[in-house]
Amino acid sequence: MHETAATPSAVPDAHSVEEAKRHMRTYAIVGVALIIGTILTVWASYINFGSREINIVAALLIASTKGFLVAGFFMHLISEKRLIYSLLGCTVFFFAALMYLTVLSMQKGSIVHIQ
Amino acid sequence: MEIPYAVKARPDTGLYNAKVGIWLFLASEVMLFGALFSSYILLRVNAEPGTWPLHLLNVPLGATNTVVLIISSVTVVFGWASLKMNKFSSYKIFQGITILCALTFLSIKSFEYRDKFNHYEVQLKNGAFADGHIDRAKTTKDLFVFEKARVVADPSELMSPPEESHLTAMQFPMAEIKDRADGKGKEIENYGPWHSTYFAIYFVLTGLHALHVLGGALVIAVIWGPLAKLWKTDPERYTNRIEVTGLFWHFVDLIWIFLFPVLYLT
Numbered sequence A: 001m002h003e004t005a006a007t008p009s010a011v012p013d014a015h016s017v018e019e020a021k022r023h024m025r026t027y028a029i030v031g032v033a034l035i036i037g038t039i040l041t042v043w044a045s046y047i048n049f050g051s052r053e054i055n056i057v058a059a060l061l062i063a064s065t066k067g068f069l070v071a072g073f074f075m076h077l078i079s080e081k082r083l084i085y086s087l088l089g090c091t092v093f094f095f096a097a098l099m100y101l102t103v104l105s106m107q108k109g110s111i112v113h114i115q
Numbered sequence B: 001m002e003i004p005y006a007v008k009a010r011p012d013t014g015l016y017n018a019k020v021g022i023w024l025f026l027a028s029e030v031m032l033f034g035a036l037f038s039s040y041i042l043l044r045v046n047a048e049p050g051t052w053p054l055h056l057l058n059v060p061l062g063a064t065n066t067v068v069l070i071i072s073s074v075t076v077v078f079g080w081a082s083l084k085m086n087k088f089s090s091y092k093i094f095q096g097i098t099i100l101c102a103l104t105f106l107s108i109k110s111f112e113y114r115d116k117f118n119h120y121e122v123q124l125k126n127g128a129f130a131d132g133h134i135d136r137a138k139t140t141k142d143l144f145v146f147e148k149a150r151v152v153a154d155p156s157e158l159m160s161p162p163e164e165s166h167l168t169a170m171q172f173p174m175a176e177i178k179d180r181a182d183g184k185g186k187e188i189e190n191y192g193p194w195h196s197t198y199f200a201i202y203f204v205l206t207g208l209h210a211l212h213v214l215g216g217a218l219v220i221a222v223i224w225g226p227l228a229k230l231w232k233t234d235p236e237r238y239t240n241r242i243e244v245t246g247l248f249w250h251f252v253d254l255i256w257i258f259l260f261p262v263l264y265l266t
Helices: A014-045 A052-074 A082-104 B017-045 B059-084 B088-117 B155-159 B197-224 B226-233 B235-265
Strands: B119-123 B129-134 B143-152 B168-173 B188-190
Touching (some): A014 A052, A014 B235, A052 B059, A052 B235, A082 B017, B017 B197, B059 B088, B088 B119, B088 B197, B088 B235, B119 B143, B129 B168, B143 B155, B197 B235
Antiparallel strands (some): B119 B129, B119 B188, B129 B143, B143 B168
16 A cells, blocks of 8 residues: 655645644744743742752652643644554653652662662 | 655554654653663762752753753744745744754753863862862963862862852962872862762763754754755655654753753752
8 A cells, every 4th residue: 555645836725824823823832931931940949948859849840841841732742643642651651660660769678779 | 665654644543654653762762861860860869968969060051051942942843834834944944943052052061061071179188179170271290270269178068059259269289189099190080970970970861962962953954954855846755854853852852851950950
């Protein structure tokens, strides 16, 4: 089975042009949000919350929000095909397992405990 | 033989080959960086108190690099959307900005690396530590000269940046500098990957990331320049290439979004 060759002059229809313009507005808004997020990250790192752990959690929360914006909008993960979601589901599972092992290794008595 | 679904999407998945391929590659990249983040967590949690630096790296430069990568991510998607609208000249401008952003990022990163390789910690015979940037022109085999430095009694004081007003030009005769325990020279060391656990993981993580930026920028530049003639013969395939390289570029941005707070701010 072979696909047909692309037409040399692929003139987009009015609908897809409108769609692309709408997307560009969204990308610009997301870009501004990411820059604001960066400023917020730096600002939060100099705030004394009483414990360094809270600073770390705050930094990771902001980073995760920014990561969601990049993955969701720039990488189009908010409207992707099922195969991509399945593939990413496997990745998330193995990544979570890796982080679980990391946390497990920090527990006393763990078989992978580091002295 | 023609390779099927190189341009058109497979009817059952709705995806063309390259898009499945790049997502599989990105999945493997998540695990690669995941393993390194896991190493970072273990090293950080098990570090002795007073041995892990805070805000020692140049935060304004790190933040600038974050903004540079965000701008490049925006221009990548703008370039792709421009091709969807059949505006090839707009795409060329946007993707050109992306390449410039990549070069800016790498320039700032190499400036930061150079700064660390010129930053020295010297252990004195009286037990104190001198810390600052070397003056290479004035340093000889008998004299170690700092452009600007501070002297501290406790090495844990070196884990945070000094007040600029506390830094002064200093020089130490080699006779005042402590000999290494193995007898091979003096206790003089720059802030390279060998300096501490923190700098080892810092250089590994940022070095690997910088290689990704370099690789991504090269591919984007080749498609933007020499391979741009494909747009005239097969625009759909060309647009797909931009989408695929864009996915890789956003991933590189995504990794930096986590690297910046982890290494520079916490």
